[in-house]
Amino acid sequence: MARLLALATGGALLTGLLQATAAPAAQAAAPSGSRAVAVSLDVLTPRIPAKGSTITVSGRLTNNGKSAVTDAHVGLRVRSDGRLETRSALKNAASRTGYSYAQDGDEVKGYTTDVEDLPVGGKSTFSISVPASALDFTDAGVYQLGVALEGSTSSDSTEHVVGINRTFLPWYGEDDATGTKHTKISYLWPLIDTSHIAPRGDTDSQRSPIFLDDELAAELAPGGRLRTMVDLARNLQVTWVVDPDLLATVEFMTKGYRVAGPGGDVTKTTAGTGTDLAKQWLKDLRLAVAGDQVIALPFGDTDLASVAHQGQKVPGTTGYLKTGAALGLSTVETILGDTPTADVAWPVDGAIDPSIVSVARTGGAKRIIARSDTFHESEGLDYTPNAARPIGKGTTAVVSDATLSTTFIGAMSDPQDADLAVQSYIAQTLMITMEAPERQRSVVVAPQRMPTAAQARAMAEAVHETSAAAWATPVYFDEAASAHADSRANRSVPSSKAYPAKLRKQESTVQDFTQISETQKHLNTFVVILTRQDRVTVPFGNAVLRSMSTSWRGDLAGAAAYRNAIGFYLTDLIESVRIIDKTALTLSGRSGTIPITVKNELSQPVNVVLKLTSGANIRLEIKDADQPITIEGGHTRTLKFQTKASANGTVNVVAALYTVDNQMYGRSTAFDVHINKVTDLVMLVIGAGLLLLVLAGVRIYRQRKKLAAAGGGDDGEDGGDSDGDPDGDDPEQPGDPAADTGQETWEPSPAGEKVDG
Incomplete structure (x- = not known):
C-alpha cells in the first residue's frame, strides 16, 4: 500500500509539473508581431495586369494572436529593389513568413481599405484595389506584391504590421515582346x-467483368474528378x-455491369449505376481530344x-x-x-x-x-x-x-x-x-x-x-x-x-513479382485444355497487368489482396475440370472395366487426356491407359478402361488428367482395386504355359548346340535344313507354339463378373 501511495503521489506531481510547463509553452506558441493575423489571398484579378488596368485583391483575415487588433487597414506593398531576378528568388519569397521592410518595402500610398476591429480569434474579409500605374512597374518581369494588415494591439499601440501575405504579378507589355522569343x-x-475491375469474371457466358466497387460512377458524374478533367480541358x-x-473500364460500364458485394464478394453482385454516365463521358472525351x-x-x-x-x-x-x-x-x-x-x-x-x-x-x-x-x-x-x-x-x-x-x-x-x-x-x-x-x-x-x-x-x-x-x-x-x-x-x-x-519504399517486391510469375505458369498450363483460350487469357492477362500498376503505390495491402484474388480465381477455374473421386473397387473375374468420370464446370468445352496407372502392372494390366477426351461445358463424361488380372490381391490405381502436350493437369485421384476371383486353376494354366515356353527354349538351345558340334549349320550349299530334310520343312515337334490366331479380344466381363464399385 505504501508503494502504491508513493507511485500515485509521484504520478500526480509529474502530471502537475507537465501541466505547469505546458501552459506557458502553449501561450508562447501563439503567433505575435507580424504573424499574429493570418492573411489569406483568395482572388487576384487580373492575373496578368496590363497598362491601364486595375488590380483587385480579395481575401480573409483571422486573428490568431493574443491581443485584439484595432484601428486596422489593409494595404499593398512593393519591394523597393524592383522585379525578382531569378526563379530561386521567387521560390524564396513565396516561402517567407512575417514582415521585413527590406523584403516587402513601403506601403503603396493612397490605396488602402479599412478593416473592423479583430478580437482574439476574430475573422473578417477584405477587398482592395489599386491601379497598375500606382505600382510603378517599369521593366518586364515578375514583381512581388505584399498584402499587409496594419493596426494596433494592447502590447503595441503604434500602428504596425500584424499580418502579411505575398503573391506575384507578371508584368509584360507589347514593347517588351520585341526581340523576345516565346x-x-x-x-x-x-x-x-485506380483499378476497378476484379480478377474474377461474371458467371455469364461472356465472363463479363465484375467491378470491385462503383466509385468510378461518381468520378464520371458532374463534379466528379474525371468528369471535371474532361470538361476543363475541352478548350485547352x-x-x-x-x-x-x-478507357476499357468505362467502355465495360456502357454495356451494363455488376458490382461486387461487401468485402468484394463476387457471389452477391448488384447492378452498377454508372452506365449512362459512362456513355456520356466517353462521348464527351472523344470530342475533347479531337485534334489533340x-x-x-x-x-x-x-x-x-x-x-x-x-x-x-x-x-x-x-x-x-x-x-x-x-x-x-x-x-x-x-x-x-x-x-x-x-x-x-x-x-x-x-x-x-x-x-x-x-x-x-x-x-x-x-x-x-x-x-x-x-x-x-x-x-x-x-x-x-x-x-x-x-x-x-x-x-x-x-x-x-x-x-x-x-x-x-x-x-x-x-x-x-x-x-x-x-x-x-x-x-x-x-x-x-x-x-x-x-x-x-x-x-x-x-x-x-x-x-x-x-x-x-x-x-x-x-x-x-x-x-x-x-x-x-x-x-x-x-x-x-x-x-x-x-x-x-x-x-x-x-x-x-x-x-x-x-x-x-513504395515499390512492389521481388516476392510480389514471383507470385505473379507463378500464377502465369499455372495459367499457361490451364489454357492448353481450352477450346476458347482468349476468353481466359484476355481477362487474366489484363488482371496481371493491373496488378503491376503504378496506382498501387501507397496501397501495398490492396495490391497483395488483388494478386491473391487472381491466384484464387485461377485455382477455382483449374479445379472446375476434375476427376470425380472414387472409392475402392472389386474386380469380379479375370477381366473387367473400370469407369472414370470427369466433370467440366467451365462454360466452354475442354480437351484433356485421361490416364490410368496401375501400381502393379503384372497383377492388373490396363489396356489403352491413355484416352483423350472432349467434355462440353457444364457436362460430365465417363470413360471405361479394360483391365486384365493375373493374380488375386489389392492394386492401387491412379487416375490423372493431362494436357494434350503431356503436362499433368490438376490433382490426381487414387483408389484401390481388389482382385479376388482369379482361381487356382487359372493360375495353374498360366504356370503351365510359362513352363512350356521354358522347355521350348531349352530344346532350341540344345539343337543349335548339337549342330554346332557336328560342324553343320546353314552355309547355303546343300539348300536343306540342318537336320538333313531336303525340303526344309521340319516335322512339327511337341511344345512348338501354336499358329497365330490373331490378337486376343478383350471383352467386358459377362454379367455377374463386372467391376463392383
Whole structure:
C-alpha cells in the first residue's frame, strides 16, 4: 500500500509539473508581431495586369494572436529593389513568413481599405484595389506584391504590421515582346485512375467483368474528378496522357455491369449505376481530344520503377512491358478512334536511373518523361534549358520542369491555395522567358498522375492564362520532345544510388513479382485444355497487368489482396475440370472395366487426356491407359478402361488428367482395386504355359548346340535344313507354339463378373 501511495503521489506531481510547463509553452506558441493575423489571398484579378488596368485583391483575415487588433487597414506593398531576378528568388519569397521592410518595402500610398476591429480569434474579409500605374512597374518581369494588415494591439499601440501575405504579378507589355522569343510550354493532362475491375469474371457466358466497387460512377458524374478533367480541358491545348485500362473500364460500364458485394464478394453482385454516365463521358472525351495529341500509357500504367528494381530479378517479368504497350495502343485506338502516341514512358515522379531507362526501352519507349529534380543542372547554367535531351541508344529524356510540375500538388480546397498556386505558375513561366529572352525554349509540365477536381481546376486556370500570355505559346508533347537539345544541359542519367529512397519504399517486391510469375505458369498450363483460350487469357492477362500498376503505390495491402484474388480465381477455374473421386473397387473375374468420370464446370468445352496407372502392372494390366477426351461445358463424361488380372490381391490405381502436350493437369485421384476371383486353376494354366515356353527354349538351345558340334549349320550349299530334310520343312515337334490366331479380344466381363464399385 505504501508503494502504491508513493507511485500515485509521484504520478500526480509529474502530471502537475507537465501541466505547469505546458501552459506557458502553449501561450508562447501563439503567433505575435507580424504573424499574429493570418492573411489569406483568395482572388487576384487580373492575373496578368496590363497598362491601364486595375488590380483587385480579395481575401480573409483571422486573428490568431493574443491581443485584439484595432484601428486596422489593409494595404499593398512593393519591394523597393524592383522585379525578382531569378526563379530561386521567387521560390524564396513565396516561402517567407512575417514582415521585413527590406523584403516587402513601403506601403503603396493612397490605396488602402479599412478593416473592423479583430478580437482574439476574430475573422473578417477584405477587398482592395489599386491601379497598375500606382505600382510603378517599369521593366518586364515578375514583381512581388505584399498584402499587409496594419493596426494596433494592447502590447503595441503604434500602428504596425500584424499580418502579411505575398503573391506575384507578371508584368509584360507589347514593347517588351520585341526581340523576345516565346517559351513553348507542353502541359500533360493525365486521365488515370485506380483499378476497378476484379480478377474474377461474371458467371455469364461472356465472363463479363465484375467491378470491385462503383466509385468510378461518381468520378464520371458532374463534379466528379474525371468528369471535371474532361470538361476543363475541352478548350485547352494540352497533351492527354491516358491509361488505357481506364478507357476499357468505362467502355465495360456502357454495356451494363455488376458490382461486387461487401468485402468484394463476387457471389452477391448488384447492378452498377454508372452506365449512362459512362456513355456520356466517353462521348464527351472523344470530342475533347479531337485534334489533340494523346499519349497511350501501357495498359494499367505499369510501374516501371518497380519492374526495373525488383521485377527484373524474376524471369519473364519484363515481357509484360511489350504486352502492356501493345494492348494500350490498341485499346486507345479502338475506343477513341484515333492513333495515339505509344512510345512514351512515364516513371513515377519522373525519377529515373539506368535500370528504369533499360526497362522503358524494353517496353518500346523511345522517349522517357523525367523531371528536372532528377537531372540536376550545373551551377553555370543560368537559364532553364529545353526539355529534350538525348541519353543514348536512340532514347530521349524529356525532362519536365519540377517547379511547374509540382505547383498544384497541394489540397487546393482552400481558395487561397489555388489562387497562390495559379499566380506562382504564371510568374514562373514569365521568369523562364526572361532568364534568356533571346533563346527559344521548350518546356514540359508533367503534373501529378491523379489530380483532384480542385487541383484540376487550378491547373486549367493556369494553362488558360499562360496560353494567352504574350511570352508563352502552348504546344503538344511531340513538338517539345523534338526540340534541339541544349548542349549545356545535363544528359547524364543519375545512378541507382541517387534514386529517391521514399519512392523505392513504395515499390512492389521481388516476392510480389514471383507470385505473379507463378500464377502465369499455372495459367499457361490451364489454357492448353481450352477450346476458347482468349476468353481466359484476355481477362487474366489484363488482371496481371493491373496488378503491376503504378496506382498501387501507397496501397501495398490492396495490391497483395488483388494478386491473391487472381491466384484464387485461377485455382477455382483449374479445379472446375476434375476427376470425380472414387472409392475402392472389386474386380469380379479375370477381366473387367473400370469407369472414370470427369466433370467440366467451365462454360466452354475442354480437351484433356485421361490416364490410368496401375501400381502393379503384372497383377492388373490396363489396356489403352491413355484416352483423350472432349467434355462440353457444364457436362460430365465417363470413360471405361479394360483391365486384365493375373493374380488375386489389392492394386492401387491412379487416375490423372493431362494436357494434350503431356503436362499433368490438376490433382490426381487414387483408389484401390481388389482382385479376388482369379482361381487356382487359372493360375495353374498360366504356370503351365510359362513352363512350356521354358522347355521350348531349352530344346532350341540344345539343337543349335548339337549342330554346332557336328560342324553343320546353314552355309547355303546343300539348300536343306540342318537336320538333313531336303525340303526344309521340319516335322512339327511337341511344345512348338501354336499358329497365330490373331490378337486376343478383350471383352467386358459377362454379367455377374463386372467391376463392383
